[in-house]
Amino acid sequence: MAFFPASWTRFFHQTASPPYFYALASKLSPWLGGICLALLAAGLYGGLYLAPPDYQQGDSYRIIYVHVPAAWMSLFVYVLMAVMGGIALIWRMKLAEVMLISSAPIGAGFTFIALVTGSLWGKPMWGAWWVWDARLTSELILLFLYLGVISLYGAIEDKRNAARAVSILALVGVVNIPIIHYSVEWWNTLHQGPTVTKLDKPSIHISMLTPLLLMALAFKFYYALAVLQNAKLELLRRESGAQWVKNLLGAKT
């Protein structure tokens, strides 16, 4: 712990205590929800109304405002899960386990959305609902990785053990994601090249890019909101015998 100043570690431990975290999550939720809605409204207005139609793809490119943020989030959530898994394995922090397992269904949802919107986009562009394109395929494999995490957690009775198993799996998965991604990419590719990540000069016009980034931020806030709600429920389930849960439930009834 010598790496961090003492005040940081105090903050860390305080936040990680379940009752404190529960109260903090309850306090943050309305803010996160409000910001998410505002960003979503701005992003959708900008993307569906203000942005000009694409010179090649017409209006059908507008699905990008759902597809790309969902695909970004699907990777982001998995990496976050692996970080949580590392924290859970090294410091045995209960909250990291809870956050890890609460993220999995949301990440799987984002992956599913990315796949469905990708397939809807593919129909007019490539003329087929499904093509064995590199990025679609690695997204599909990512979905299987998420489902593996969820079903492994569900299958192990003892939840502390299950959380450790899932942490190991998430870490193994995150090492493999780039390998899988590049092997699939190298195997076959039909997908249009990245248009935003070319940081120096994105090949997308600013009027199209701004709503996309707004939507990506909205998705981030949505994820934060959803993961806190899931984590709150998971905490109540795990700590159902603890005094603070009894106090909380007693206060509400």
Added chain:
Amino acid sequence: MSLSQAFFAIVVRDLLLAFRRRAEAANPLLFFVLAVTLFPLAVGAQPHLLQAIAPGVIWVAALLAALLSLESLFRSDFEDGSLEQLLLCPHALPVLILGKISAHWLVTGAPLLVVAPLLALFLGLPQQAMATLWLSLLLGTPLLSLIGAIGVALTVGLRRGGMILSLLVLPLYVPVLIFASSAVDRAAGGLPAAAQLDVLAAMLFFGVVLAPLPAAAALRMSVN
């Protein structure tokens, strides 16, 4: 007992156990042959079609045979308690697990190397691809055992771990499948396949070093 002695003791013990249960050890091999036999029956026996799908068919069958045999890696040891003894050993657990994986590969993976050229002949794979097929299996099948060991270690404590095991392991097998079957494919077309084989070899070396670590952590969790 030194670490290397412990490693070899485990290899010899597992090989002896497999030898005592010969019929069981032959199952993955039989499965491999049967699975490959099904393809000509299903897609028709046109020689050019079989020749085109031969690398993929052989590799998918090898992959499924490896998956089928994975359970035996820790299952019986888990049930009779010897796995706990292994965990209590004073030696580094990942090395001991590597011993178990090596023995498992010698029993389930190595026999595939012997039959695969014969099956490739049945499917009409061109002569010039035989060496590449053999090399790709030599490099790829140990990798299947190594990656699979992590999956089995995670699920060995579960009563019905089989379905979950395939869900955990098959996505991780994808890179091996891609590089191995494309190496054979290229060799069959008369193109050089050294790059694919090099990547497989690199993955194998990484696997030998890295895969036993999460497997050891997962076993400690499962036996807990």
